[in-house]
Amino acid sequence: ETIANQIAAGEVVERPVSVVKELVENSLDAGADRITVELSQGGITGIKVVDNGCGMSARDAELCFQRHATSKIRRAEDLNNILTLGFRGEALPSIAAVARVTLTTRTAGDLGGTVVHIEAGQIKEISPAGCPVGTTVEVRDLFFNTPARRKFLKSATVETGQVSDLMSRLAMARPDVRFELRSGGRVLFSSPGNGSLKDTAAGIFGTDNVRSMLEVNYQGRLLSLTGLISKPVLTRASRQYQNFFINGRYIRSGLVSSVLQQAYQTQIPAGRFPVAILHLTLDPTQVDVNVHPTKMEVRLAREKEVLEELLEALSKHLNLTGA
Numbered sequence: 001e002t003i004a005n006q007i008a009a010g011e012v013v014e015r016p017v018s019v020v021k022e023l024v025e026n027s028l029d030a031g032a033d034r035i036t037v038e039l040s041q042g043g044i045t046g047i048k049v050v051d052n053g054c055g056m057s058a059r060d061a062e063l064c065f066q067r068h069a070t071s072k073i074r075r076a077e078d079l080n081n082i083l084t085l086g087f088r089g090e091a092l093p094s095i096a097a098v099a100r101v102t103l104t105t106r107t108a109g110d111l112g113g114t115v116v117h118i119e120a121g122q123i124k125e126i127s128p129a130g131c132p133v134g135t136t137v138e139v140r141d142l143f144f145n146t147p148a149r150r151k152f153l154k155s156a157t158v159e160t161g162q163v164s165d166l167m168s169r170l171a172m173a174r175p176d177v178r179f180e181l182r183s184g185g186r187v188l189f190s191s192p193g194n195g196s197l198k199d200t201a202a203g204i205f206g207t208d209n210v211r212s213m214l215e216v217n218y219q220g221r222l223l224s225l226t227g228l229i230s231k232p233v234l235t236r237a238s239r240q241y242q243n244f245f246i247n248g249r250y251i252r253s254g255l256v257s258s259v260l261q262q263a264y265q266t267q268i269p270a271g272r273f274p275v276a277i278l279h280l281t282l283d284p285t286q287v288d289v290n291v292h293p294t295k296m297e298v299r300l301a302r303e304k305e306v307l308e309e310l311l312e313a314l315s316k317h318l319n320l321t322g323a
Protein backbone atom coordinates (compact mmCIF):
# COMPACT_ATOMS: atom_id res chain seq x y z
CA GLU A 1 0.00 0.00 0.00
CA THR A 2 2.75 2.47 0.92
CA ILE A 3 4.73 1.54 -2.19
CA ALA A 4 1.62 1.77 -4.38
CA ASN A 5 0.96 5.22 -2.97
CA GLN A 6 4.50 6.33 -3.66
CA ILE A 7 4.23 5.11 -7.24
CA ALA A 8 0.89 6.85 -7.70
CA ALA A 9 2.44 9.95 -6.17
CA GLY A 10 4.98 9.97 -8.98
CA GLU A 11 2.18 10.54 -11.47
CA VAL A 12 0.25 13.15 -9.54
CA VAL A 13 2.84 14.88 -7.37
CA GLU A 14 5.79 16.10 -9.33
CA ARG A 15 6.47 19.38 -7.59
CA PRO A 16 4.84 22.00 -5.36
CA VAL A 17 2.63 23.32 -8.14
CA SER A 18 1.09 19.87 -8.63
CA VAL A 19 0.31 19.65 -4.90
CA VAL A 20 -1.29 23.08 -4.95
CA LYS A 21 -3.33 22.17 -8.03
CA GLU A 22 -4.75 19.04 -6.41
CA LEU A 23 -5.50 20.74 -3.10
CA VAL A 24 -7.15 23.77 -4.65
CA GLU A 25 -9.21 21.58 -6.97
CA ASN A 26 -10.43 19.73 -3.90
CA SER A 27 -11.38 23.06 -2.33
CA LEU A 28 -13.32 24.01 -5.46
CA ASP A 29 -15.06 20.63 -5.52
CA ALA A 30 -15.98 21.27 -1.87
CA GLY A 31 -17.80 24.42 -2.94
CA ALA A 32 -15.36 26.92 -1.45
CA ASP A 33 -15.54 30.51 -2.67
CA ARG A 34 -12.49 31.65 -0.75
CA ILE A 35 -9.20 29.82 -1.12
CA THR A 36 -5.88 30.93 0.28
CA VAL A 37 -2.56 29.31 -0.56
CA GLU A 38 0.54 30.00 1.47
CA LEU A 39 3.99 28.86 0.40
CA SER A 40 7.22 28.48 2.32
CA GLN A 41 10.31 28.32 0.10
CA GLY A 42 8.29 27.92 -3.04
CA GLY A 43 6.28 25.15 -1.42
CA ILE A 44 9.31 22.92 -0.93
CA THR A 45 9.19 23.20 2.86
CA GLY A 46 5.56 24.21 3.21
CA ILE A 47 2.25 24.51 1.37
CA LYS A 48 -0.90 25.51 3.20
CA VAL A 49 -4.30 25.63 1.52
CA VAL A 50 -7.20 27.07 3.47
CA ASP A 51 -10.76 26.87 2.16
CA ASN A 52 -14.26 27.68 3.33
CA GLY A 53 -15.81 24.69 1.61
CA CYS A 54 -18.10 22.01 3.01
CA GLY A 55 -15.43 20.34 5.17
CA MET A 56 -15.33 16.70 6.18
CA SER A 57 -16.74 14.62 8.99
CA ALA A 58 -14.29 12.94 11.38
CA ARG A 59 -14.79 9.67 9.54
CA ASP A 60 -14.22 11.17 6.09
CA ALA A 61 -11.16 13.03 7.35
CA GLU A 62 -9.59 9.68 8.12
CA LEU A 63 -10.90 7.90 5.01
CA CYS A 64 -9.77 10.52 2.52
CA PHE A 65 -6.15 9.37 2.82
CA GLN A 66 -7.02 5.90 1.60
CA ARG A 67 -6.52 5.30 -2.07
CA HIS A 68 -9.57 5.60 -4.28
CA ALA A 69 -11.67 6.81 -1.35
CA THR A 70 -13.21 9.48 -3.53
CA SER A 71 -16.60 10.81 -2.56
CA LYS A 72 -17.15 12.01 -6.10
CA ILE A 73 -17.69 8.87 -8.16
CA ARG A 74 -20.25 6.39 -6.93
CA ARG A 75 -20.87 4.26 -9.97
CA ALA A 76 -18.91 3.38 -13.09
CA GLU A 77 -21.39 5.37 -15.20
CA ASP A 78 -20.44 8.48 -13.31
CA LEU A 79 -17.06 8.29 -15.01
CA ASN A 80 -18.76 9.30 -18.24
CA ASN A 81 -20.32 12.35 -16.68
CA ILE A 82 -17.73 14.02 -14.54
CA LEU A 83 -18.77 17.35 -13.09
CA THR A 84 -16.11 17.62 -10.39
CA LEU A 85 -12.45 18.44 -10.94
CA GLY A 86 -11.30 15.39 -9.01
CA PHE A 87 -12.58 11.85 -9.29
CA ARG A 88 -9.65 9.47 -9.00
CA GLY A 89 -9.27 9.54 -5.24
CA GLU A 90 -5.51 9.61 -5.58
CA ALA A 91 -4.36 13.08 -4.70
CA LEU A 92 -4.48 13.09 -0.90
CA PRO A 93 -2.98 9.60 -0.43
CA SER A 94 -0.31 10.43 -3.01
CA ILE A 95 0.63 13.69 -1.34
CA ALA A 96 0.58 12.09 2.11
CA ALA A 97 2.90 9.34 0.86
CA VAL A 98 5.69 11.80 0.12
CA ALA A 99 5.32 14.52 2.75
CA ARG A 100 4.12 15.39 6.26
CA VAL A 101 0.49 16.39 6.06
CA THR A 102 -1.86 17.96 8.58
CA LEU A 103 -5.54 18.14 7.67
CA THR A 104 -7.88 20.22 9.78
CA THR A 105 -11.52 20.18 8.84
CA ARG A 106 -15.09 20.73 10.01
CA THR A 107 -18.50 20.54 8.41
CA ALA A 108 -21.27 23.04 9.17
CA GLY A 109 -23.25 20.27 10.87
CA ASP A 110 -20.53 19.35 13.35
CA LEU A 111 -19.80 21.35 16.46
CA GLY A 112 -16.18 20.36 16.48
CA GLY A 113 -13.67 19.58 13.81
CA THR A 114 -10.99 16.97 13.26
CA VAL A 115 -7.27 17.12 12.81
CA VAL A 116 -5.39 14.30 11.09
CA HIS A 117 -1.64 14.16 10.99
CA ILE A 118 -0.02 11.78 8.55
CA GLU A 119 3.61 11.30 7.55
CA ALA A 120 4.91 9.20 4.66
CA GLY A 121 1.50 7.54 4.46
CA GLN A 122 1.35 6.63 8.15
CA ILE A 123 -1.39 8.20 10.24
CA LYS A 124 0.31 9.61 13.34
CA GLU A 125 -2.60 11.29 15.04
CA ILE A 126 -6.33 11.85 14.73
CA SER A 127 -7.99 14.09 17.26
CA PRO A 128 -10.84 16.54 17.70
CA ALA A 129 -10.03 20.14 16.92
CA GLY A 130 -11.68 23.50 17.26
CA CYS A 131 -11.73 25.08 13.80
CA PRO A 132 -13.95 27.02 11.44
CA VAL A 133 -16.11 25.30 8.83
CA GLY A 134 -13.97 24.29 5.87
CA THR A 135 -10.68 22.57 5.37
CA THR A 136 -7.04 23.43 5.85
CA VAL A 137 -4.37 21.15 4.42
CA GLU A 138 -0.78 21.76 5.37
CA VAL A 139 1.92 19.91 3.49
CA ARG A 140 5.42 20.09 4.90
CA ASP A 141 8.80 18.80 3.68
CA LEU A 142 7.75 17.57 0.28
CA PHE A 143 9.70 14.44 -0.75
CA PHE A 144 11.46 14.26 2.62
CA ASN A 145 11.34 10.45 2.33
CA THR A 146 12.08 10.25 -1.40
CA PRO A 147 15.38 12.11 -1.86
CA ALA A 148 15.64 11.08 -5.52
CA ARG A 149 12.50 13.11 -6.21
CA ARG A 150 13.61 16.04 -4.14
CA LYS A 151 16.62 16.44 -6.41
CA PHE A 152 14.38 17.49 -9.28
CA LEU A 153 12.94 20.46 -7.45
CA LYS A 154 14.02 23.84 -8.76
CA SER A 155 14.77 26.98 -6.78
CA ALA A 156 12.11 28.47 -4.52
CA THR A 157 11.73 31.33 -7.01
CA VAL A 158 11.01 29.01 -9.92
CA GLU A 159 8.58 26.86 -7.92
CA THR A 160 6.79 29.98 -6.65
CA GLY A 161 6.47 31.27 -10.21
CA GLN A 162 4.78 28.07 -11.31
CA VAL A 163 2.29 28.25 -8.44
CA SER A 164 1.63 31.88 -9.26
CA ASP A 165 0.82 30.98 -12.89
CA LEU A 166 -1.45 28.21 -11.70
CA MET A 167 -3.32 30.56 -9.38
CA SER A 168 -3.91 32.99 -12.26
CA ARG A 169 -5.36 30.20 -14.38
CA LEU A 170 -7.56 29.01 -11.54
CA ALA A 171 -8.80 32.56 -11.02
CA MET A 172 -9.66 32.83 -14.73
CA ALA A 173 -11.39 29.46 -14.53
CA ARG A 174 -13.45 30.58 -11.55
CA PRO A 175 -13.99 34.35 -11.37
CA ASP A 176 -16.61 33.72 -8.69
CA VAL A 177 -13.97 32.46 -6.26
CA ARG A 178 -11.61 34.70 -4.34
CA PHE A 179 -8.08 33.29 -4.57
CA GLU A 180 -5.08 34.50 -2.67
CA LEU A 181 -1.46 33.41 -2.89
CA ARG A 182 0.96 34.33 -0.11
CA SER A 183 4.63 33.71 0.34
CA GLY A 184 6.88 34.87 3.12
CA GLY A 185 4.05 36.93 4.59
CA ARG A 186 3.46 38.80 1.34
CA VAL A 187 0.45 38.58 -0.96
CA LEU A 188 1.75 37.59 -4.40
CA PHE A 189 -1.58 37.27 -6.14
CA SER A 190 -5.21 37.78 -5.38
CA SER A 191 -8.36 37.76 -7.44
CA PRO A 192 -11.50 39.79 -6.75
CA GLY A 193 -13.87 36.81 -6.67
CA ASN A 194 -16.74 39.02 -7.82
CA GLY A 195 -17.76 36.78 -10.72
CA SER A 196 -16.38 39.06 -13.42
CA LEU A 197 -13.89 37.47 -15.83
CA LYS A 198 -12.97 40.95 -17.02
CA ASP A 199 -12.05 42.19 -13.55
CA THR A 200 -10.17 38.97 -12.85
CA ALA A 201 -8.25 39.18 -16.13
CA ALA A 202 -7.46 42.86 -15.51
CA GLY A 203 -5.59 41.84 -12.38
CA ILE A 204 -3.53 39.40 -14.41
CA PHE A 205 -2.94 41.06 -17.79
CA GLY A 206 -3.35 44.69 -16.79
CA THR A 207 -6.44 46.89 -16.97
CA ASP A 208 -5.50 48.58 -20.24
CA ASN A 209 -4.81 45.35 -22.08
CA VAL A 210 -8.08 43.82 -20.96
CA ARG A 211 -10.12 46.94 -21.75
CA SER A 212 -9.16 46.57 -25.39
CA MET A 213 -10.15 42.91 -25.60
CA LEU A 214 -13.31 41.63 -27.25
CA GLU A 215 -15.94 39.89 -25.20
CA VAL A 216 -17.03 36.60 -26.68
CA ASN A 217 -20.45 35.21 -26.05
CA TYR A 218 -21.79 32.38 -28.13
CA GLN A 219 -24.42 29.72 -27.64
CA GLY A 220 -24.44 27.02 -30.26
CA ARG A 221 -25.44 23.52 -31.08
CA LEU A 222 -22.48 21.65 -29.61
CA LEU A 223 -20.82 24.24 -27.48
CA SER A 224 -21.18 27.52 -25.75
CA LEU A 225 -18.34 29.94 -25.53
CA THR A 226 -17.59 32.89 -23.28
CA GLY A 227 -14.43 34.81 -22.67
CA LEU A 228 -12.13 37.48 -23.93
CA ILE A 229 -9.97 37.58 -27.05
CA SER A 230 -7.61 40.28 -28.16
CA LYS A 231 -8.15 42.44 -31.20
CA PRO A 232 -5.70 41.57 -33.98
CA VAL A 233 -3.57 44.57 -33.00
CA LEU A 234 -2.87 43.14 -29.57
CA THR A 235 -0.83 40.03 -30.20
CA ARG A 236 2.10 38.41 -28.49
CA ALA A 237 5.12 36.51 -29.69
CA SER A 238 4.04 33.37 -27.87
CA ARG A 239 1.00 31.32 -27.10
CA GLN A 240 1.56 31.56 -23.37
CA TYR A 241 -1.15 34.21 -23.02
CA GLN A 242 -3.79 31.84 -24.29
CA ASN A 243 -5.90 30.17 -21.66
CA PHE A 244 -8.47 27.57 -22.54
CA PHE A 245 -10.99 26.02 -20.22
CA ILE A 246 -13.36 23.20 -20.99
CA ASN A 247 -16.20 22.84 -18.53
CA GLY A 248 -14.25 24.90 -16.01
CA ARG A 249 -11.10 22.84 -16.33
CA TYR A 250 -7.88 24.42 -17.59
CA ILE A 251 -6.60 22.47 -20.54
CA ARG A 252 -3.66 22.59 -22.88
CA SER A 253 -4.84 22.25 -26.42
CA GLY A 254 -2.83 22.78 -29.55
CA LEU A 255 -6.01 22.15 -31.50
CA VAL A 256 -8.03 24.92 -29.86
CA SER A 257 -5.05 27.23 -30.22
CA SER A 258 -4.75 26.55 -33.95
CA VAL A 259 -8.48 27.08 -34.43
CA LEU A 260 -8.09 30.45 -32.71
CA GLN A 261 -5.18 31.28 -35.00
CA GLN A 262 -7.27 30.30 -38.00
CA ALA A 263 -10.07 32.61 -36.92
CA TYR A 264 -7.72 35.57 -37.10
CA GLN A 265 -6.60 34.35 -40.51
CA THR A 266 -4.54 36.92 -42.33
CA GLN A 267 -5.26 39.65 -39.80
CA ILE A 268 -2.14 38.92 -37.77
CA PRO A 269 1.41 38.40 -38.95
CA ALA A 270 3.17 35.06 -38.75
CA GLY A 271 4.70 34.31 -35.37
CA ARG A 272 2.18 36.48 -33.51
CA PHE A 273 -0.57 35.07 -31.33
CA PRO A 274 -3.74 36.59 -29.89
CA VAL A 275 -4.25 36.80 -26.16
CA ALA A 276 -7.27 34.76 -25.16
CA ILE A 277 -9.26 33.50 -22.26
CA LEU A 278 -11.83 31.10 -23.60
CA HIS A 279 -14.35 29.09 -21.67
CA LEU A 280 -15.87 26.27 -23.68
CA THR A 281 -18.87 24.50 -22.29
CA LEU A 282 -19.64 21.11 -23.77
CA ASP A 283 -21.89 18.24 -22.87
CA PRO A 284 -19.81 16.51 -20.14
CA THR A 285 -20.62 13.10 -21.57
CA GLN A 286 -18.73 14.18 -24.69
CA VAL A 287 -15.54 15.09 -22.83
CA ASP A 288 -13.13 12.46 -21.59
CA VAL A 289 -10.94 13.96 -18.89
CA ASN A 290 -9.60 10.59 -17.82
CA VAL A 291 -6.72 10.67 -20.28
CA HIS A 292 -3.85 11.63 -18.01
CA PRO A 293 -3.56 11.84 -14.19
CA THR A 294 -3.09 15.61 -14.27
CA LYS A 295 -6.23 15.94 -16.45
CA MET A 296 -4.71 18.74 -18.48
CA GLU A 297 -5.42 16.89 -21.68
CA VAL A 298 -8.93 15.97 -22.66
CA ARG A 299 -10.37 13.90 -25.45
CA LEU A 300 -13.48 15.11 -27.21
CA ALA A 301 -16.11 13.02 -28.85
CA ARG A 302 -17.06 14.59 -32.19
CA GLU A 303 -13.87 16.61 -32.03
CA LYS A 304 -13.99 17.66 -35.68
CA GLU A 305 -17.52 19.05 -35.40
CA VAL A 306 -16.76 20.84 -32.16
CA LEU A 307 -13.67 22.49 -33.62
CA GLU A 308 -15.59 23.50 -36.76
CA GLU A 309 -18.28 25.13 -34.69
CA LEU A 310 -15.63 26.85 -32.58
CA LEU A 311 -13.96 28.26 -35.69
CA GLU A 312 -17.27 29.49 -37.00
CA ALA A 313 -18.13 31.14 -33.69
CA LEU A 314 -14.77 32.87 -33.34
CA SER A 315 -14.61 33.99 -36.97
CA LYS A 316 -18.10 35.42 -36.82
CA HIS A 317 -17.21 37.22 -33.65
CA LEU A 318 -14.10 38.83 -35.07
CA ASN A 319 -16.08 39.94 -38.16
CA LEU A 320 -19.14 41.19 -36.29
CA THR A 321 -17.10 43.41 -34.05
CA GLY A 322 -15.18 44.71 -37.07
CA ALA A 323 -11.96 44.12 -35.27
Ligand code: ADP
Pocket residue numbers: 022026027029030051053054055056064069070071072085086087088089090091092093134135
Ligand atom coordinates in the same frame (compact mmCIF):
# COMPACT_ATOMS: atom_id res chain seq x y z
P1 ADP B 1 -10.71 13.12 -5.47
O1 ADP B 1 -10.64 14.60 -5.49
O2 ADP B 1 -10.30 12.51 -6.76
O3 ADP B 1 -12.04 12.60 -4.98
P2 ADP B 1 -8.68 13.28 -3.39
O4 ADP B 1 -7.64 12.33 -2.93
O5 ADP B 1 -8.20 14.58 -3.97
O6 ADP B 1 -9.62 12.54 -4.43
O7 ADP B 1 -9.63 13.59 -2.16
C1 ADP B 1 -10.29 12.49 -1.54
C2 ADP B 1 -11.61 12.90 -0.92
O8 ADP B 1 -11.37 13.76 0.20
C3 ADP B 1 -12.50 13.73 -1.85
O9 ADP B 1 -13.30 12.88 -2.67
C4 ADP B 1 -13.34 14.52 -0.86
O10 ADP B 1 -14.43 13.75 -0.41
C5 ADP B 1 -12.40 14.72 0.33
N1 ADP B 1 -11.77 16.06 0.31
C6 ADP B 1 -10.50 16.34 -0.09
N2 ADP B 1 -10.21 17.65 0.05
C7 ADP B 1 -11.33 18.24 0.53
C8 ADP B 1 -11.68 19.59 0.88
N3 ADP B 1 -10.81 20.60 0.73
N4 ADP B 1 -12.92 19.80 1.39
C9 ADP B 1 -13.81 18.78 1.53
N5 ADP B 1 -13.54 17.50 1.22
C10 ADP B 1 -12.33 17.21 0.72
Ligand code: MG
Pocket residue numbers: 022025026085086087089091092
Ligand atom coordinates in the same frame (compact mmCIF):
# COMPACT_ATOMS: atom_id res chain seq x y z
MG1 MG C 1 -8.92 15.70 -5.67
